[in-house]
Amino acid sequence: MTITVLTCRGVGEPFPSPMLANVTRLLDPRRFRIVAVPWEASYGPVPDPHGVSFDEALRTGREMLLxxxxxxxxxVILVGYSAGGVLAGHVAAExxxxxxxxxxxxxxxxxxxPFRHPMNVVNATASGWGIAGRRIIPVTFPVWQLADPSDVITCCPPDSPLRTIADQSAAFSLADPHAWAADLLDRLRTRRWQATIRDWRNIPQVWRAYTRAISGVKGYLTGEHTSYHLRRYPGSTRTYCEWLADRINQVKE
Known part of the structure; x- marks a missing residue:
């Protein structure tokens, strides 16, 4: 029996996905068929200045993936990286x-x-959860979460102010600024924000939160988010991508 592996690339990645190619090239070609999902992978003006918002890209991508x-x-097995991980993870959860x-x-x-839930992590060194929130995937099939502790996108501290930026930007698009404004108003009315710093009078806590946020941004800019094909999976001689390929190759037909 052949198993189809559907891959979902991250924002800004060329199609199909250089990151996920580090996984799929290691899969047994006698057993696995690789298909890249051509979803928009857009986060407002990234990579196209007039691209749709992330929320809109997820909406149309969800329909396409289903x-x-x-x-x-x-x-089918789903594999996603970064924003593509949101799409694949949301559909898998459904x-x-x-x-x-x-x-x-x-x-x-x-x-x-970016929506990694601590209950779904398999890497014991990972802390916090996804920068955009938490989405649980009931384990009715294997769920492999790859989260490097230095990657703020998937290992964001609970009180990080970066969470507010993720909330504010999800619906942003130069192509439809009215939808972005409407989303912000709805978040304000319904209090649809991630909780971050609870006591602004606690100066040490605020200082620690912003210090960690600055460190996380610096790590993002220097490649902590894009090194899963280079960094070793904790406790293994394999890279994160190699480790995931090993898990998929073990799936029974």
């Missing part, structure tokens, strides 16, 4: 909760998922 799974005659009966999903691998 159609891909439904139309594929083979069982399937795991039973929202799409009949879809045959055999596993999901998420590299630097």
């Amino acid at each position: 159609d891909n799974i439904a139309d594929d005659p083979n069982p 399937i795991s909760w039973g929202n799409h009966p009949g879809l045959d999903l055999r596993g999901v691998g998420l590299i630097s998922d």
